[in-house]
Amino acid sequence: MCDQTFLVNVFGSCDKCFKQRALRPVFKKSQQLNYCSICAEIMATDGLHESETLAALRSEAEGLKGKLEEERAKLHDVELHQVAERVEALGQFVMKTRRTLKGHGNKVLCMDWCRDKRRIVSSSQDGKVIVWDSFTTNKEHAVTMPCTWVMACAYAPSGCAIACGGLDNKCSVYPLTFDKNENMAAKKRSVAMHTNYLSACSFTNSDMQILTASGDGTCALWDVESGQLLQSFHGHGADVLCLDLAPSETGNTFVSGGCDKKAMVWDMRSGQCVQAFETHESDINSVRYYPSGDAFASGSDDATCRLYDLRADREVAIYSKESIIFGASSVDFSLSGRLLFAGYNDYTINVWDVLKGARASILFGHENRVSTLRVSPDGTAFCSGSWDHTLRVWA
Amino acid sequence: MATTAGPGTPGGRPRAQILRLTKMERVVVSMQDPDQGVRIRSQRLLITVIPHAVTGSDIVEWLAQKFCVSEEEALHLGDLLAQHGYIYPLRGPHSLGLRPDETPYRFQTPYFWTSTLWPAAELDYGTIYLTKKNIRNEGALVDHEKEHYDQLHKKINHMWDLVVMQAQEQLRAAKQRRKGDRLVTARQEHTYWLVNRPPPGAPNVLEQGPERSSYTASRVQMSSDFYKQEIEFSRKALGRTRVKSSICLEGYLKFSNQHSPHDHIMSGCLPSNPWITDDDTYWVMNAPMVAVPTKLRVERWGFSFRELLDDPVGRAHFMDFLQKEFSVENLSFWEACEELRFGGQAQVPDLVDAVYQQFLAPSAACWVNIDSRTMERTLEGLPQSHCYVLDDAQLHIYMLMKKDSYPRFLKSDMYKGLLAEAVIPLETKRRVFSFMRKPRHSSPSPALLPTSGEPPATSSAAGGKGED
Numbered sequence: 108m109c110d111q112t113f114l115v116n117v118f119g120s121c122d123k124c125f126k127q128r129a130l131r132p133v134f135k136k137s138q139q140l141n142y143c144s145i146c147a148e149i150m151a152t153d154g155l156h157e158s159e160t161l162a163a164l165r166s167e168a169e170g171l172k173g174k175l176e177e178e179r180a181k182l183h184d185v186e187l188h189q190v191a192e193r194v195e196a197l198g199q200f201v202m203k204t205r206r207t208l209k210g211h212g213n214k215v216l217c218m219d220w221c222r223d224k225r226r227i228v229s230s231s232q233d234g235k236v237i238v239w240d241s242f243t244t245n246k247e248h249a250v251t252m253p254c255t256w257v258m259a260c261a262y263a264p265s266g267c268a269i270a271c272g273g274l275d276n277k278c279s280v281y282p283l284t285f286d287k288n289e290n291m292a293a294k295k296r297s298v299a300m301h302t303n304y305l306s307a308c309s310f311t312n313s314d315m316q317i318l319t320a321s322g323d324g325t326c327a328l329w330d331v332e333s334g335q336l337l338q339s340f341h342g343h344g345a346d347v348l349c350l351d352l353a354p355s356e357t358g359n360t361f362v363s364g365g366c367d368k369k370a371m372v373w374d375m376r377s378g379q380c381v382q383a384f385e386t387h388e389s390d391i392n393s394v395r396y397y398p399s400g401d402a403f404a405s406g407s408d409d410a411t412c413r414l415y416d417l418r419a420d421r422e423v424a425i426y427s428k429e430s431i432i433f434g435a436s437s438v439d440f441s442l443s444g445r446l447l448f449a450g451y452n453d454y455t456i457n458v459w460d461v462l463k464g465a466r467a468s469i470l471f472g473h474e475n476r477v478s479t480l481r482v483s484p485d486g487t488a489f490c491s492g493s494w495d496h497t498l499r500v501w502a
Numbered sequence: 503m504a505t506t507a508g509p510g511t512p513g514g515r516p517r518a519q520i521l522r523l524t525k526m527e528r529v530v531v532s533m534q535d536p537d538q539g540v541r542i543r544s545q546r547l548l549i550t551v552i553p554h555a556v557t558g559s560d561i562v563e564w565l566a567q568k569f570c571v572s573e574e575e576a577l578h579l580g581d582l583l584a585q586h587g588y589i590y591p592l593r594g595p596h597s598l599g600l601r602p603d604e605t606p607y608r609f610q611t612p613y614f615w616t617s618t619l620w621p622a623a624e625l626d627y628g629t630i631y632l633t634k635k636n637i638r639n640e641g642a643l644v645d646h647e648k649e650h651y652d653q654l655h656k657k658i659n660h661m662w663d664l665v666v667m668q669a670q671e672q673l674r675a676a677k678q679r680r681k682g683d684r685l686v687t688a689r690q691e692h693t694y695w696l697v698n699r700p701p702p703g704a705p706n707v708l709e710q711g712p713e714r715s716s717y718t719a720s721r722v723q724m725s726s727d728f729y730k731q732e733i734e735f736s737r738k739a740l741g742r743t744r745v746k747s748s749i750c751l752e753g754y755l756k757f758s759n760q761h762s763p764h765d766h767i768m769s770g771c772l773p774s775n776p777w778i779t780d781d782d783t784y785w786v787m788n789a790p791m792v793a794v795p796t797k798l799r800v801e802r803w804g805f806s807f808r809e810l811l812d813d814p815v816g817r818a819h820f821m822d823f824l825q826k827e828f829s830v831e832n833l834s835f836w837e838a839c840e841e842l843r844f845g846g847q848a849q850v851p852d853l854v855d856a857v858y859q860q861f862l863a864p865s866a867a868c869w870v871n872i873d874s875r876t877m878e879r880t881l882e883g884l885p886q887s888h889c890y891v892l893d894d895a896q897l898h899i900y901m902l903m904k905k906d907s908y909p910r911f912l913k914s915d916m917y918k919g920l921l922a923e924a925v926i927p928l929e930t931k932r933r934v935f936s937f938m939r940k941p942r943h944s945s946p947s948p949a950l951l952p953t954s955g956e957p958p959a960t961s962s963a964a965g966g967k968g969e970d
Contacts, residue, residue: 161726161729164726164729164730164733167733168732171732174740182744182746183747184746184747185751186747187751190751190755193755194755194758197768200767205778223945223948224785226947226948240947242782242942243943245944258711266949283949304712311844315846316845331846335847337889342731345715356806356900376890389518390518397757399754401750401753402750402754408521409521410522416747418749419744419750420742423750430565432526432579432582434521441765441767442761442764443760443764443765444758444761445762445765446765446767453582454578455578462758469571469572471574471578474705482767485766487766487767487771487775488775502777502778
């Protein structure tokens with residue numbers, strides 16, 4: 108034991124042995140207790156054991172991680188851009204803003220398409236959630252949430268309801284009604300309850316189940332009618348910022364991305380994480396599956412987008428350019444998966460050739476950061492929402 | 503200049519902001535490289551000469567060359583650098599932004615870099631800065647500055663004499679410097695405040711979204727539980743089978759190739775893309791339950807079993823085909839399972855019961871042929887009554903259809919006939935004169951219809967239009 112000088116601040120009953128002694132403050136799991144010198148000595152040696160085991164665990168964990176990387180590398184026999192040399196180069200294609208949706212009085216944070224391929228729902232910082240027929244640019248419904256920063260919104264598969272949430276830590280479902288006498292807010296149903304902000308939500312294959320991601324580090328699956336929690340997904344080390352459901356034929360997985368730089372693939376039934384990828388250098392703002400379901404793309408604050416293959420269990424492509432300095436906030440694939448559209452915080456949208464790894468085009472138009480981007484269900488266009496209060500449909 | 507303490511800790515700014523500020527600074531530093539940087543000239547302003555100036559157009563050209571991008575993109579990047587206060591104009595109206603002309607610019611001194619988190623305290627802004635401006639030039643304060651000034655005067659009235667004294671002191675010290683230095687220093691300071699205290703209505707580049715908890719703060723990194731979890735996860739991951747990259751990547755090529763004629767953004771759209779021509783014929787021709795599907799659509803049914811099932815018309819034809827093969831109960835069973843899996847919790851017990859009665863019971867009307875082991879496991883699990891109870895059986899039947907009925911369907915006369923009858927829309931020519939623009943038709947909202955236009959992804963076990 109090294110020399111230790113300590114001040115006797117307190118004389119009283121030891122928190123451990125309850126004997127009347129001179130007490131020293133000790134910290135156990137950031138809680139302060141007062142131990143007598145004997146109990147403190149015992150705790151110190153316990154701590155020694157604990158820290159030995161901790162160090163051993165840490166080195167074992169890191170060793171295994173290294174081995175995992177080795178195993179993954181063994182099967183990596185070719186790079187994507189090499190395989191893609193055989194593919195025809197993309198022709199020149201021109202994309203322009205075909206619709207501008209103005210009506211939000213504040214930053215647009217999220218949007219989603221209806222399955223009818225023309226309607227969309229969008230949400231903004233001031234709590235407004237608007238349903239538009241973006242083909243005619245008419246607003247069809249509007250509701251004001253009781254909270255600000257509505258960061259998540261989703262259209263129900265039937266087209267008869269929308270879900271949204273944000274700083275209220277909840278996900279609420281609003282049935283859409285055209286009845287003038289009915290106030291949409293009256294029929295609102297609170298479905299999900301988290302302990303921090305809601306960052307993303309998505310209906311599964313029907314109107315009756317909703318998957319949510321939250322700043323409290325968890326994702327959860329809820330039954331809409333009863334608000335019952337069906338499954339929760341723990342494993343992220345920090346806020347979860349995005350999620351996407353897999354289009355696979357046995358459809359039971361989804362991917363999530365978070366502030367811990369990890370993208371994790373979950374089994375919806377068991378709640379277990381089945382795969383995890385940690386190659387980004389900063390928060391992952393958006394994840395989206397490749398149309399075949401065999402891979403997914405992610406966009407991050409480190410200004411790169413990356414492609415992860417689920418069967419090879421590794422990152423297979425990085426989409427970055429020296430001139431792109433600002434983070435990517437949202438990504439989506441075109442129907443064939445050949446193009447990756449990514450909205451950035453520098454107000455631009457970059458279009459990437461997924462196979463060759465090069466940037467195919469850059470789209471200017473928004474006057475503030477692009478916060479959300481989704482390709483329409485039939486792949487004829489994509490819609491982007493921005494902090495400049497507008498949404499644009501590009502084709 | 504700043505009376506408050508030195509730069510704040512990097513933790514003070516959100517991570518994302520630090521990342522991009524650092525990258526911007528790297529660019530700005532390389533722009534000032536004596537050999538490789540932007541062309542430096544001395545700028546003459548009336549009788550003063552300011553050294554180390556660059557023109558807006560030179561900046562744009564340099565950025566375009568260095569990053570191999572178009573001039574438009576280079577201007578955009580340069581403008582962003584200026585918006586963040588790293589470049590400021592020596593002449594003309596002082597606003598943040600880059601003009602790609604002969605306007606002279608200078609690089610902001612690192613002292614004032616946005617990443618150097620001087621707590622932009624009220625004291626500095628309101629008092630020293632604004633007071634100086636006020637003293638120097640009566641009436642130089644713009645509206646919002648005047649407002650700030652008055653507010654602060656009220657707030658720190660007791661210190662006002664001290665403030666005025668400091669301001670006068672700084673002005674006196676400044677007077678002793680050369681005019682050129684004074685001009686530059688004034689512009690540097692002004693730029694700093696434009697970034698940190700943007701006038702109302704001006705964009706605020708430092709604006710952030712809601713706070714995200716710090717990576718290091720939010721979890722107990724050092725707990726043994728955390729490492730045990732990591733170890734278990736790594737062990738499981740080591741045990742998984744992986745596929746060679748070459749095989750996986752080939753998969754992307756094949757998929758992209760196959761789907762590229764269907765990718766309207768890449769390959770155009772027949773008769774026309776509604777968003778471009780304002781003509782919604784494409785959507786009418788591809789409505790969920792259209793009588794005669796298009797050729798492209800029917801072709802897609804051949805790409806994968808999933809594509810066939812996802813399309814309501816495709817699924818309906820497949821159902822007809824199975825009827826002819828006397829195995830339609832497989833598809834009905836699969837649909838019932840989907841309804842269970844994605845349906846509401848409240849309906850689970852009844853649905854499970856209905857499915858059992860119709861498909862699994864020994865005397866069931868539409869008994870499905872599942873192997874005995876799966877059947878046994880399923881029947882055992884039924885009492886648990888949760889939405890995944892039929893997963894195994896569903897997977898079995900799905901695979902059966904996929905490996906057996908589906909390939910036969912694709913080879914069948916029925917499918918070949920559908921392909922032959924399918925429509926190839928004629929291309930609508932782009933309207934040349936915009937005043938003849940077609941009116942954009944509205945469409946009934948799915949929320950209005952009694953049953954949605956597209957049958958729900960699941961339909962009830964009886965095969966009818968299920969909608970509660």
